[in-house]
Every structure is written in structure tokens, then in C-alpha cells.
Amino acid sequence: MRTVGCIGCGNMGGAILGGLADALGGKGYAFCGHTRTPERMAPLAEKGVTAVSGALSLAQCADVIVLAVKPHHIAAVVEEILPALGRDKLLISIAAGISLKRLREVSRNLCPVVRCMPNTPALAGKGVFAVCLEDEALRRENRDEVLALFGVLGLCLPLPEERFTAFSALIGAGPAYVFAMMQGMVQAGVTLGFPCREARRLVVALFDGSAALAGERPEHLAQLREAVCSPGGLTIAGINVLDRAGLAGLLVEAVLAADARGREMEE
Ligand SMILES: NC(=O)c1ccc[n+]([C@@H]2O[C@H](COP(=O)([O-])OP(=O)(O)OC[C@H]3O[C@@H](n4cnc5c(N)ncnc54)[C@H](OP(=O)(O)O)[C@@H]3O)[C@@H](O)[C@H]2O)c1
Structure with missing residues (x-):
């Protein structure tokens, strides 16, 4: 023992x-x-x-x-x-x-x-x-x-x-990035008329389910994203906004800023 x-x-x-x-x-x-x-x-x-x-x-x-x-x-x-x-x-x-x-x-x-x-x-x-x-x-x-x-x-x-x-910078701080994204999605849900608690439950289940799918499927994440976007549909309209704002680039910048700050704090 x-x-x-x-x-x-x-x-x-x-x-x-x-x-x-x-x-x-x-x-x-x-x-x-x-x-x-x-x-x-x-x-x-x-x-x-x-x-x-x-x-x-x-x-x-x-x-x-x-x-x-x-x-x-x-x-x-x-x-x-x-x-x-x-x-x-x-x-x-x-x-x-x-x-x-x-x-x-x-x-x-x-x-x-x-x-x-x-x-x-x-x-x-x-x-x-x-x-x-x-x-x-x-x-x-x-x-x-x-x-x-x-x-x-x-x-x-x-x-x-x-x-x-x-x-x-990536994983220790990671939950803060994820919660920030979740918060934005809940805000969108409330804007669309979902009560806040309901929007939160839906968004939590969305992240949970998406993470499970990404974890078990071998495809590149871009392919999983593409699979949700039907031609001329509503998802691609939303994705176009995220691409214009440069969401992926922003996330890279956020993690690199955290890494730089972490190295500064070590000195
Ligand atoms: N939370 C995070 O996200 C996270 C992430 C990575 C690493 N960590 C590390 O995990 C460690 C704990 O963080 P935490 O968030 O769990 O802090 P916490 O909730 O404050 O827990 C620390 C515990 O240690 C007890 N304690 C203090 N001095 C003690 C002593 N001399 N002997 C026995 N117990 C003593 C405190 O007792 P009292 O309740 O009486 O104050 C408290 O219960 C930290 O070193 C932190 O850097 C935390």
C-alpha cells in the first residue's frame, strides 16, 4: 500500500x-x-x-x-x-x-x-x-x-x-481564453432572446460537445469547421465575420503575449 x-x-x-x-x-x-x-x-x-x-x-x-x-x-x-x-x-x-x-x-x-x-x-x-x-x-x-x-x-x-x-501561456492561462469566448457566445445568445441561464447551459454543452468531437475525430480542425458550413448557409455568414476580425491570429497573439510576460516575470 x-x-x-x-x-x-x-x-x-x-x-x-x-x-x-x-x-x-x-x-x-x-x-x-x-x-x-x-x-x-x-x-x-x-x-x-x-x-x-x-x-x-x-x-x-x-x-x-x-x-x-x-x-x-x-x-x-x-x-x-x-x-x-x-x-x-x-x-x-x-x-x-x-x-x-x-x-x-x-x-x-x-x-x-x-x-x-x-x-x-x-x-x-x-x-x-x-x-x-x-x-x-x-x-x-x-x-x-x-x-x-x-x-x-x-x-x-x-x-x-x-x-x-x-x-x-497556452494551457495554464487557457481556461481564461476559453471562458472569454464562452462569455461572448452567452452574450450573443441573450441578444437573440435566450434567458441568460439557458444561454449559459447551451454554450457550456456546445463547448463540451465540440471538444469531445475534436478529441475523437482524426480530421484537421479546419475540416471539422468546414463540415458545419453549408454553401450559402448561415454558419459561413458567421465564420466570415470571425475571419475578417482575425480570430485565429488574435488567439496566437494572446498566447504569445502571455508567454512573453511569463518569461519577463522569470527574470
Ligand atoms: N488555482 C490554480 O489555478 C493553480 C494553477 C496552477 C498552480 N497552482 C498552485 O497551486 C497551489 C495552491 O493554489 P490554490 O489555488 O489551491 O490556493 P488555496 O486555495 O489558497 O490553497 C492553499 C491551501 O494551503 C493552506 N496552507 C497555507 N499555509 C499552509 C501551511 N503552512 N500548512 C498547511 N497548509 C497551508 C491554506 O490554508 P487556509 O485555507 O487556512 O488558508 C489553503 O487551504 C499554489 O502554489 C498555486 O501556485 C494553482
Whole structure:
């Protein structure tokens, strides 16, 4: 039996721990969590997660330790759990902007470390996770376990750390672009007389269904788009407006601006 423990069970830590407990609880894994406000553990306890008081106690009983506190708390939390760290532990940080080098420094090279970057759909069990598996202290079974754990929570992609900013600009920030597009579509629906709640339900189902179709069909996205546009029909009239406004170019510019800002922030 392996134990996965999470320190900081807020939005992201709670979603990761809850998702893992739902999928893997009783299947060779046990789960525990420690967070500053103990009441936050109640919904996780219902999923079979054991609440542990104290970061050090958690680190002593967990084989895999997920750090899901805010980035400015990472150094203090790792300092607290140092006595429990060793080669047999695996430390995974999801803190934005905390590099692998920094993680190795604060953990004094006592155990293998992994840097992970989730996006907010992880809160709904459909996240995209980048994991940096470049720490030389990682063993093959550590790498396999990280991919298996995050793989049950959504899409998990091993990525060199130098690609993390690009990943953040495209996928970390991605939900904001998608929600902006959804908001525009809901506004259009309201303009056409749909009540706002109904327009929102319709638009959410539209994005969900379109994503499912794009995920399962091998055609180029342009072909899927073309398939909706009958000659002389209403869809092509709408698409012509988007093409004139340069929607695709705008999206490229948005992602490149986010990437540039991300690199600026790293300096
Ligand atoms: N949310 C995102 O979209 C996102 C995306 C990528 C990465 N991340 C990363 O995920 C991490 C968590 O973010 P979040 O949005 O989940 O924040 P959050 O909801 O504020 O969760 C952080 C949790 O850590 C707890 N905490 C603080 N200090 C602690 C300590 N010393 N020991 C134990 N628990 C402690 C907090 O307790 P209290 O409830 O008492 O304050 C809170 O529940 C951050 O490092 C962030 O960079 C988040």
C-alpha cells in the first residue's frame, strides 16, 4: 500500500487529493492531507482521506508528498518536513513559478522532486498537467508513479522545465481564453432572446460537445469547421465575420503575449 499525502488542501490540493481518492482509494493507495484550516478537510474525509495534524507528521506517513500551498509558503513548509525526507520519499510541488532548482535547494537534495503545473479544470476533474521529470534523483518507478497518478486526473504530459512557461501561456492561462469566448457566445445568445441561464447551459454543452468531437475525430480542425458550413448557409455568414476580425491570429497573439510576460516575470 502506498500513501499519497497533500500539504495545503485548498482549491487545487483539495481537488487533486479528492480526485485521487475517488479514483484510486482502496486500489493500492491510501490518502492523507494536512491543511492550515482543519475544517477544509471535512469533504475530503468523506472520500476516505485521513486528516493529519502537522506537515511533519504527514510527511512521515506519506510516500508521495504533494505540496499545494501558495508559492510563498513552500520554503517554510519544506523546512518543516526536512526531518522526514529521504530517498524513499517523492516530493511533488504544484506551486506556480517555483523551479526545480529551488525545490532541490529547499529540500536539500534529500529526496527526488517533481515540478507539476495544473490548470483550473483540474477542479472539475478534467485538468491538464505538465510534469517535469528531470530531477536526476528520480527513479524509473517514481516517474511511472507520477504519470499514473496525474493521468487519472486528466491529461498528463511530461515536459522539460524550459517549456513550462509556454505550457502556462497556452494551457495554464487557457481556461481564461476559453471562458472569454464562452462569455461572448452567452452574450450573443441573450441578444437573440435566450434567458441568460439557458444561454449559459447551451454554450457550456456546445463547448463540451465540440471538444469531445475534436478529441475523437482524426480530421484537421479546419475540416471539422468546414463540415458545419453549408454553401450559402448561415454558419459561413458567421465564420466570415470571425475571419475578417482575425480570430485565429488574435488567439496566437494572446498566447504569445502571455508567454512573453511569463518569461519577463522569470527574470
Ligand atoms: N488555482 C490554480 O489555478 C493553480 C494553477 C496552477 C498552480 N497552482 C498552485 O497551486 C497551489 C495552491 O493554489 P490554490 O489555488 O489551491 O490556493 P488555496 O486555495 O489558497 O490553497 C492553499 C491551501 O494551503 C493552506 N496552507 C497555507 N499555509 C499552509 C501551511 N503552512 N500548512 C498547511 N497548509 C497551508 C491554506 O490554508 P487556509 O485555507 O487556512 O488558508 C489553503 O487551504 C499554489 O502554489 C498555486 O501556485 C494553482
